[in-house]
Amino acid sequence: MDPLMTDALVIAAQTAFLIVIAPAVVGYVRLIKARLQGRRGATIIQPYRELRKTFRKGMVIAESASWIFHVAPFAIVGATTAAASLAPVVSTVQPADLVGDLFVLAALLMLGTFFLALGGLDPGTAFGGMGSSREMTVAALTEPTIAIAVLTLALTTGSTSLGAITGTVLKTPAYAIGPGHALAFAAFLIALIAETGRLPVDNPSTHLELTMIHEAMILEYSGPYLALIEWAAAVRLTLLLTLAANLFLPWGMATSLVPAALTVGLCAIVVKLAILGLLLALLETRVAKLRLFRVPELLALSFTLALLGAASSFFTK
Amino acid sequence: MLGAFALGAVAALVLPLGAFVRRTALVFAAIGSACALALSVSVLRAGATWTGRWDNLLQPLGGVSLRLDSLGAFFLLIIGFTGLPASLFAIGYLKQIDRHMRSRATHTLFNVFLASMCMVTCADNGGTFLFAWEVMAVASYLLVISDPEQRDAPTAGLWYAVMTHAGFLALLAGFIILAQGGSWEFPALHSASTLLAPRARGAVFVLMAAAFGSKAGLVPLHVWLPRAHPAAPSHVSALMSAAMVNLGVYGLVRLVFDLLPPGPPWWGGLLLGIGVITALTGVLYCVAETHLKRVLAYSTVENLGLVFIGLGFALLMRGYGYGPLASMGLVAALLHTLNHAAFKCLLFLAAGSVVHRTRNVSMEMFGGLIKRMPATAMLSLVGTLALAGLPPLNGFPSEWLTFQVLVAGAQRTAPALAILLPLALAGVALVAGLAALSGVRLFGITFLALPRSTGAQHAQESTWMMVLAMAIPAVACVVLGVAPASVIPQLSRIASDLGQPTGPLSAGLALSVPLVASRMWAAMIAAVAVSAGVAAALVVRISGRDRPVRVGAAWNCGRIIQSARSEYTAAAFAEPLKRVFTGFYRPMQEVTIDVHPTSRYFVRSIRLRADLAPWMDEVVYGPLVRATRGVSDRMRQLHSGSIHFYLALLPGALLLLFVISRWIR
Numbered sequence: 002m003d004p005l006m007t008d009a010l011v012i013a014a015q016t017a018f019l020i021v022i023a024p025a026v027v028g029y030v031r032l033i034k035a036r037l038q039g040r041r042g043a044t045i046i047q048p049y050r051e052l053r054k055t056f057r058k059g060m061v062i063a064e065s066a067s068w069i070f071h072v073a074p075f076a077i078v079g080a081t082t083a084a085a086s087l088a089p090v091v092s093t094v095q096p097a098d099l100v101g102d103l104f105v106l107a108a109l110l111m112l113g114t115f116f117l118a119l120g121g122l123d124p125g126t127a128f129g130g131m132g133s134s135r136e137m138t139v140a141a142l143t144e145p146t147i148a149i150a151v152l153t154l155a156l157t158t159g160s161t162s163l164g165a166i167t168g169t170v171l172k173t174p175a176y177a178i179g180p181g182h183a184l185a186f187a188a189f190l191i192a193l194i195a196e197t198g199r200l201p202v203d204n205p206s207t208h209l210e211l212t213m214i215h216e217a218m219i220l221e222y223s224g225p226y227l228a229l230i231e232w233a234a235a236v237r238l239t240l241l242l243t244l245a246a247n248l249f250l251p252w253g254m255a256t257s258l259v260p261a262a263l264t265v266g267l268c269a270i271v272v273k274l275a276i277l278g279l280l281l282a283l284l285e286t287r288v289a290k291l292r293l294f295r296v297p298e299l300l301a302l303s304f305t306l307a308l309l310g311a312a313s314s315f316f317t318k
Numbered sequence: 319m320l321g322a323f324a325l326g327a328v329a330a331l332v333l334p335l336g337a338f339v340r341r342t343a344l345v346f347a348a349i350g351s352a353c354a355l356a357l358s359v360s361v362l363r364a365g366a367t368w369t370g371r372w373d374n375l376l377q378p379l380g381g382v383s384l385r386l387d388s389l390g391a392f393f394l395l396i397i398g399f400t401g402l403p404a405s406l407f408a409i410g411y412l413k414q415i416d417r418h419m420r421s422r423a424t425h426t427l428f429n430v431f432l433a434s435m436c437m438v439t440c441a442d443n444g445g446t447f448l449f450a451w452e453v454m455a456v457a458s459y460l461l462v463i464s465d466p467e468q469r470d471a472p473t474a475g476l477w478y479a480v481m482t483h484a485g486f487l488a489l490l491a492g493f494i495i496l497a498q499g500g501s502w503e504f505p506a507l508h509s510a511s512t513l514l515a516p517r518a519r520g521a522v523f524v525l526m527a528a529a530f531g532s533k534a535g536l537v538p539l540h541v542w543l544p545r546a547h548p549a550a551p552s553h554v555s556a557l558m559s560a561a562m563v564n565l566g567v568y569g570l571v572r573l574v575f576d577l578l579p580p581g582p583p584w585w586g587g588l589l590l591g592i593g594v595i596t597a598l599t600g601v602l603y604c605v606a607e608t609h610l611k612r613v614l615a616y617s618t619v620e621n622l623g624l625v626f627i628g629l630g631f632a633l634l635m636r637g638y639g640y641g642p643l644a645s646m647g648l649v650a651a652l653l654h655t656l657n658h659a660a661f662k663c664l665l666f667l668a669a670g671s672v673v674h675r676t677r678n679v680s681m682e683m684f685g686g687l688i689k690r691m692p693a694t695a696m697l698s699l700v701g702t703l704a705l706a707g708l709p710p711l712n713g714f715p716s717e718w719l720t721f722q723v724l725v726a727g728a729q730r731t732a733p734a735l736a737i738l739l740p741l742a743l744a745g746v747a748l749v750a751g752l753a754a755l756s757g758v759r760l761f762g763i764t765f766l767a768l769p770r771s772t773g774a775q776h777a778q779e780s781t782w783m784m785v786l787a788m789a790i791p792a793v794a795c796v797v798l799g800v801a802p803a804s805v806i807p808q809l810s811r812i813a814s815d816l817g818q819p820t821g822p823l824s825a826g827l828a829l830s831v832p833l834v835a836s837r838m839w840a841a842m843i844a845a846v847a848v849s850a851g852v853a854a855a856l857v858v859r860i861s862g863r864d865r866p867v868r869v870g871a872a873w874n875c876g877r878i879i880q881s882a883r884s885e886y887t888a889a890a891f892a893e894p895l896k897r898v899f900t901g902f903y904r905p906m907q908e909v910t911i912d913v914h915p916t917s918r919y920f921v922r923s924i925r926l927r928a929d930l931a932p933w934m935d936e937v938v939y940g941p942l943v944r945a946t947r948g949v950s951d952r953m954r955q956l957h958s959g960s961i962h963f964y965l966a967l968l969p970g971a972l973l974l975l976f977v978i979s980r981w982i983r
Binding site for chain 2: 056057058059060061062063064065066067068069074075076078079080082083086098099100101102104105108109111112114115118119122123124125126127128129130131133134135137138140141142143144145147148149151152155156159160161162165210220221224225226229293294297304308311312315
C-alpha cells in the first residue's frame with residue numbers, strides 16, 4: 002500500500018478508536034464509582050444510550066444567543082478530534098508526529114476550551130459566565146504543569162513528539178521508572194483531573210449551579226449540540242488517560258504495524274484504560290470537591306511536582 | 319516612499335479643510351506604506367541591500383546615511399503592512415474631525431510618524447538613527463495628545479514624553495561610548511566596538527537595552543505604554559502597538575547582533591529574565607483591566623515580553639557558544655514580532671470601531687455587539703484567537719517555536735540553563751494559558767451576551783472602508799497561521815545575514831525543529847479540525863431534519879426576565895484570577911453598606927468598589943516623581959520676580975560654566 006495511505010489509515014484508525022471508545026470509558030468510570038458507593042450502577046454502554054437519546058431530541062436555543070452558540074459545539078468537536086488524531090494509541094509507529102507534537106495537542110485542547118467558554122458566555126446568563134470564568138481560570142493555571150511535564154519527557158527522551166517519546170521510553174525502560182518520569186506522571190495526573198473537570202476540581206455529576214464549572218457553561222445547550230459537547234468531553238478524558246498511559250507506561254504498544262503486535266497493543270491500551278479508570282473512580286469516591294479557591298493550591302502542587310521532575314532529570318543526566 | 323509621506327504631510331497642511339484633505343493625506347499615507355511594503359519585499363526577496371547617502375542634509379549630525387539590509391527590511395515590512403490598513407481605517411474613522419483645524423495637524427503628523435518609522439529601519443549612522451528616532455517620538459507624542467476629548471491624554475502624554483526622552487538620552491550616551499570619538503557610521507561603529515573594553519561594552523548594552531526596552535515596553539519601563547496607547551486615536555494606537563514598539567526590538571537586534579561583538583551570557587540571561595517578568599506582568603494586567611484599549615496595550619506588553627524571551631534566549635545561547643540555537647531563538651523572536659504586529663493591528667482597529675460606534679471605552683459598557691456589528695465581530699474573533707495563541711491562527715506558531723527553542727536549550731547541560739530555562743518555559747506556558755483566558759474575556763464580554771449600555775444597544779456596523787482595513791491584517795493572521803513555514807526561510811536568512819550560523823530549522827510544508835524532533839504542520843491541523851467540525855455539522859443537519867428547534871428564554875434559575883444586569887461582567891470574569899494572584903494585584907476593595915436606621919439587619923444598599931491600581935508604577939516611579947517635584951518646587955523659590963536677582967544669577971551661571979569647562983579640560 003502507498004505509505005501515505007498507510008499513515009493516514011493509522012491516524013484515522015487510532016482517532017476513530019478513541020472517539021468510539023470514549024463514552025464507554027465514561028460509563029466504566031461511572032459503573033466503578035457506583036459499585037464503590039454501594040450502588041449497582043448502569044452498564045458501561047449507558048452513555049451511548051444517553052448520547053443517542055440526546056441526539057434525537059429537539060433543541061431550545063436562548064433568544065439572546067448569537068451564531069457563536071451554534072458554531073461552538075462544532076468547533077469543540079473539530080479541535081478535540083484534531084487533538085485525538087495526534088495521540089499514539091496502540092502503536093509507537095506514529096505518523097501523526099509529522100503533523101504535531103504535545104504542545105500542539107495541548108493547544109488544540111485549549112482551542113476546544115476556548116470555544117466552550119465562548120458558548121457559555123454567549124446566552125448572557127449569570128451561570129454561563131460563571132462557568133466560563135472558572136473553566137478558563139483552571140485551564141490557564143494547568144498550562145504550566147503540562148508544559149513542564151512535556152519538558153521532563155523531552156529532557157529524558159530528547160523529543161516533544163508523542164510517537165518519539167513512547168518509542169524511546171519503550172526502548173529504555175529505565176527512563177520510565179526514573180524519578181523524573183514518576184514525578185511528571187503524578188503532576189500530569191493532577192493536570193488531567195483539572196483539565197477534564199473531575200473531582201476534586203469539578204464534580205461531573207453535580208446538579209447545583211453555583212458549584213458547577215463545566216456543567217454551568219453548557220446549561221443552555223440541549224439536543225444534538227449537548228450530545229456533541231458531552232461526547233467531546235468524553236473524548237477529551239479518554240485522550241488524556243491514553244496519554245498518561247502511553248507516554249509514561251508505554252509497555253505493550255506495537256512497535257511495528259503487524260496484526261499480532263497491533264492486537265497486543267489494542268489489548269494493552271484497553272487494560273491500561275481500565276486500570277487508570279479504576280484509579281480515577283477510586284479517587285473520586287475518596288475525596289470531596291475542593292473549594293474553587295483551593296484549586297490553585299492543588300495545581301501549584303502539581304506544578305511543583307513537575308518542576309521537581311524536570312530538575313531531577315538534569316541531575317540524573 | 320518618503321516622497322509619498324511628504325506629499326501627504328504637505329497636502330494636509332495646504333489643502334482647504336474638509337473631507338478632501340483627509341482623503342488626500344491619508345491616501346498618500348497608504349501609498350507610502352504600500353511603497354514601503356514593496357521596497358521591503360524586494361529587499362527581502364533579492365537579498366540585496368539598498369543604500370542612499372546625502373552628506374549635506376543634517377550636516378551637523380554627520381549627514382543622512384541610509385542603508386536597508388534584510389533586518390531593516392523585515393521591520394520596514396511590518397511598518398508598511400500595519401501602516402496600510404491604519405491609513406485606510408483612518409479615512410473612515412477620522413470623518414468627524416473634518417471641520418476642526420486639528421485635523422490638519424493629525425494628518426500631517428500621521429504621515430510624519432510613518433515616514434520617521436520607515437527612516438529608523440534604514441538609518442545607517444548614529445546621527446540619522448537618533449534624528450529619525452526623535453522625530454518618531456515627537457510625532458507620536460503629539461498624536462497621543464491630539465484628541466482634546468481624551469481627558470487623561472495630557473498625563474499620558476507626559477509619561478510618554480518623559481520615558482521616551484529618558485530613553486533618548488540613554489541611547490545618546492550609548493552611542494557616544496560606542497563611537498569613542500570616532501565616526502558614527504554603523505560600519506565604523508561595528509569595527510570600533512571590537513576595540514571597546516568589555517566593561518564599556520556592558521555599559522553600552524545596558525544603556526541601549528534600557529532605551530530600546532522602554533520603547534518596547536519592558537517592565538518596569540512599560541508605564542507609558544498602557545497610558546499612551548488608549549489615549550491616542552485608534553489608528554495611531556494600532557501603529558504604535560504594532561509597529562513603533564517593534565522598533566525597540568529592531569534597535570536591540572541591530573545593536574547586539576550587528577554593532578556589538580558577541581557578549582557574555584549574562585546579557586541574554588538579563589533579557590530573558592526581564593522578558594518573562596514582562597510577559598507575565600503584561601498578561602496579568604491584560605486579564606484584569608476593563609478599559610478596552612488598555613487591555614490591548616497590556617497585551618502588547620505581554621507579547622513584547624515573549625519576543626524578548628526569544629531574543630534573550632538567542633543571546634544566552636550565543637554567550638554559551640551554541641550558535642545554531644541562538645539563530646533559532648532569533649527566528650522565533652522575529653516570527654512573533656511579525657505575528658503580533660498582524661493581530662494587534664487588527665485588534666486595535668477593531669477596538670477603534672467599537673469605541674467609535676458605542677461611544678464608550680469600558681468593556682463593562684459593551685455586550686451583544688456581535689449582532690450589531692457582525693463583520694467587526696467576525697474579524698475580532700480572528701484577532702482574538704491569534705491573541706490567545708491558538709491554532710490555526712498566527713499567534714500559535716511563534717509561541718510553539720518559542721516553546722521548542724526553550725526545550726532544545728534546556729537539553730544543554732550548563733547549570734545556569736538548567737534552572738533558568740524550565741522556569742522560563744513555565745512562565746511562557748502560564749502566559750499562554752492566561753492569554754487564552756484574556757481572549758475569551760475580551761471577545762466574550764465585548765461582543766457576546768446582551769448589551770450593557772444604550773451605546774452598545776444602538777451600535778451600528780462600521781463603514782466598508784474600515785471593515786476592509788481590518789480585513790487586511792485578518793487575512794494575514796490566517797495565512798501566517800496556516801502557513802507559518804513559508805516565512806521561515808526569509809527569517810533564517812536575516813539571521814544568517816547577521817552572521818549567525820543557520821539554525822537547524824527546516825521548513826517545508828511543516829515547521830520543524832530537528833533538535834527536538836518535533837514538527838508542526840499547521841495547514842494539516844487546520845484541515846483535520848475543520849473537516850471534523852464540518853462532518854459533525856453535516857451529521858447533525860442530516861439526522862435532524864424533522865427535529866423541532868425552539869427559541870426560548872435562557873435559564874436563569876426561574877427568573878423570567880433576562881436582563882444585562884445579571885450577566886457576567888469583565889471584572890467578574892477576572893475575579894477568580896484576581897483572588898489567585900492577590901499578592902500580585904494587591905486589589906483594593908471598598909464595601910459600603912447602608913442599613914436602615916432602626917435596625918442594622920435591614921440593608922438598604924451595598925456598594926462595592928474594587929480598584930486595581932498598578933502598584934509597580936508607584937513603587938518604582940513614586941520616589942522619582944516626588945523627588946522631581948521637590949526639586950522643581952525649590953527651583954520655583956528662585957522665581958522671586960525681582961529683575962535684579964535674575965541679573966545677579968546670570969554672571970553667577972556664567973562663572974559656574976567657566977569653572978566647569980576649565981575642570982573638564
